[in-house]
Amino acid sequence: MSEQKYDVIIAGSGLGGLICGYILAKNGYKIAIFEKNPQIGGCLQTFKRNGVTFDTGMHYIGSMDEGQILHRFFKYLNLLDDVKLSRLDTNGYEVINFAGKEYRFANGSENFVKTLAEQFPDNEEEIRTYLQQISKIAESSPLYNLHQINSDTFINTQYAMTSVNEFIENITKNPLLQNILAGNMPLYAGVKDKTPIYVMALINNFFIQSAFRIVGGSDSIANSLAKSIETFGGKIFRNAEIDEFLCNETKMTQIRLTNGKMFDADYFISNIHPEPTLAKIHSPLIRTAYRQRISSIENTISNFTLFVKFKENSVKYLNFNYYYYDCKSIWNTDDYDTENFPQIYLYMHQAVAENQEFAQSAQIITYMPYAEVSKWDKTTVGKRGADYEQFKKDKAEKIIDKLTERFPDFRSSIEEYYTCSPLTYRDYTGTVAGSMYGILRDKNFPLQTRISQRTKIPNFFFTGQNINSHGILGVTIGAIITSAEIVDANLIINEIGC
Numbered sequence: 001m002s003e004q005k006y007d008v009i010i011a012g013s014g015l016g017g018l019i020c021g022y023i024l025a026k027n028g029y030k031i032a033i034f035e036k037n038p039q040i041g042g043c044l045q046t047f048k049r050n051g052v053t054f055d056t057g058m059h060y061i062g063s064m065d066e067g068q069i070l071h072r073f074f075k076y077l078n079l080l081d082d083v084k085l086s087r088l089d090t091n092g093y094e095v096i097n098f099a100g101k102e103y104r105f106a107n108g109s110e111n112f113v114k115t116l117a118e119q120f121p122d123n124e125e126e127i128r129t130y131l132q133q134i135s136k137i138a139e140s141s142p143l144y145n146l147h148q149i150n151s152d153t154f155i156n157t158q159y160a161m162t163s164v165n166e167f168i169e170n171i172t173k174n175p176l177l178q179n180i181l182a183g184n185m186p187l188y189a190g191v192k193d194k195t196p197i198y199v200m201a202l203i204n205n206f207f208i209q210s211a212f213r214i215v216g217g218s219d220s221i222a223n224s225l226a227k228s229i230e231t232f233g234g235k236i237f238r239n240a241e242i243d244e245f246l247c248n249e250t251k252m253t254q255i256r257l258t259n260g261k262m263f264d265a266d267y268f269i270s271n272i273h274p275e276p277t278l279a280k281i282h283s284p285l286i287r288t289a290y291r292q293r294i295s296s297i298e299n300t301i302s303n304f305t306l307f308v309k310f311k312e313n314s315v316k317y318l319n320f321n322y323y324y325y326d327c328k329s330i331w332n333t334d335d336y337d338t339e340n341f342p343q344i345y346l347y348m349h350q351a352v353a354e355n356q357e358f359a360q361s362a363q364i365i366t367y368m369p370y371a372e373v374s375k376w377d378k379t380t381v382g383k384r385g386a387d388y389e390q391f392k393k394d395k396a397e398k399i400i401d402k403l404t405e406r407f408p409d410f411r412s413s414i415e416e417y418y419t420c421s422p423l424t425y426r427d428y429t430g431t432v433a434g435s436m437y438g439i440l441r442d443k444n445f446p447l448q449t450r451i452s453q454r455t456k457i458p459n460f461f462f463t464g465q466n467i468n469s470h471g472i473l474g475v476t477i478g479a480i481i482t483s484a485e486i487v488d489a490n491l492i493i494n495e496i497g498c
């Protein structure tokens with residue numbers, strides 16, 4: 001027996017699910033979001049230990065100055081009052097430590113060129129060309145201006161068929177500069193000869209405009225969207241894991257939760273990774289070839305994160321993100337080496353206020369393939385055993401040693417620390433093998449690795465990081481594209497003011 005009938009059921013309350021919920025509820029649709037966890041948000045979840053909040057996924061966002069692209073979306077999504085920001089250093093929001101030296105990415109086109117050219121005086125024109133090209137790629141994308149929202153070709157094919165490394169190698173022959181230009185690659189977990197240039201161009205163009213940490217935690221985005229959705233009359237069910245999507249001969253009709261409750265709707269949107277979503281649909285409307293294609297696609301690498309609470313007033317707040325590489329090439333994700341762990345880390349302080357003097361806490365994110373933890377595959381959160389706890393402790397100690405080489409007071413400033421592994425991500429976000437950003441786009445298979453929001457089930461759509469691009473901008477635009485399958489696209493576009 002069905003509990004209730006909705007216009008639209010949304011599976012998962014990640015950013016994509018919440019934005020679809022916001023748009024549809026605002027436009028008068030009776031929507032319900034079903035989230036398996038007690039906390040909404042997916043990668044926007046935070047956790048609190050001893051008075052300190054830690055982000056688990058999203059840490060910083062860009063293009064948030066008035067008139068810039070994310071600012072326009074946040075205004076439409078009514079997020080500007082609830083989400084407090086702290087600006088990163090405009091003269092170096094990213095610091096890249098490679099081959100023993102530090103390099104900075106600065107905000108603003110001229111500032112970006114000038115700052116890098118101080119260390120690459122012979123390559124100034126190449127840096128300028130790089131910047132012009134990524135801006136051209138990002139802005140030529142219909143994603144940026146939303147004019148072709150219903151088009152199925154989001155990306156100029158040329159940009160989907162050129163890899164990041166090919167693009168950079170064409171711009172400069174200086175191997176050091178090639179590495180530095182790809183220096184914030186953990187933001188997209190790029191893979192050499194695979195990751196298409198548009199993925200990197202959209203992200204870097206976005207952050208070069210302006211870059212901010214989210215004060216207090218990225219759950220403020222999820223909570224604000226949820227508040228608006230409920231004000232519009234939408235429902236959000238927590239602890240509500242979807243077990244099956246049910247169809248009749250022509251379309252989807254119902255969902256069933258793991259507790260057996262059933263809910264009907266006219267339309268369905270899945271914010272869950274496509275592979276586990278399809279495993280919950282047994283209808284022949286989804287063809288075998290499509291299932292095989294989705295399950296054969298590679299996913300981006302996962303990560304191991306160390307969360308540190310500092311002793312009070314012991315560490316000055318770092319107003320930038322710090323990327324460290326202990327390897328000959330930045331493109332070494334495939335050569336992951338357990339002995340020399342971590343070869344790559346991204347070190348970020350958590351913002352608790354604007355202009356804070358000291359850091360309360362930090363996250364250090366390192367790559368980790370799922371294979372490292374696969375022997376605990378069958379375990380669940382908090383019940384993985386002593387050997388798993390020891391594994392995590394060993395990894396944490398190695399990270400602390402590595403950080404202390406660069407920041408000598410790091411170890412002595414730690415009051416306590418926590419860790420999470422690919423298994424944690426798998427279990428909290430439902431992403432395949434704890435993948436950081438979902439499906440890996442591959443320039444060799446541009447069509448096969450681009451997932452459409454549409455499926456062969458006419459009233460069932462995807463949203464989230466797997467259908468367009470990951471990150472705050474990619475998922476926001478993806479959610480607009482998905483919602484435009486139900487609401488007139490022009491209504492959304494006119495309201496955003498694109």
Ligand SMILES: Cc1cc2nc3c(=O)[nH]c(=O)nc-3n(C[C@H](O)[C@H](O)[C@H](O)COP(=O)(O)OP(=O)(O)OC[C@H]3O[C@@H](n4cnc5c(N)ncnc54)[C@H](O)[C@@H]3O)c2cc1C
Nearest residue numbers: 012014015016036042043057059060242430464465471472
């Ligand atoms: C470590 C890390 C750092 C990041 N840092 C940044 C950053 O600084 N800036 C940035 O812009 N982006 C960042 N990202 C990327 C960004 O956070 C994600 O791309 C984005 O939040 C993903 O949103 P999504 O809509 O795809 O949903 P997800 O966050 O993947 O959420 C999916 C939701 O579905 C739920 N779900 C799964 N299965 C079920 C089920 N059966 N029933 C009900 N619910 C279910 C999950 O519990 C989850 O809530 C980061 C990601 C990671 C992992």
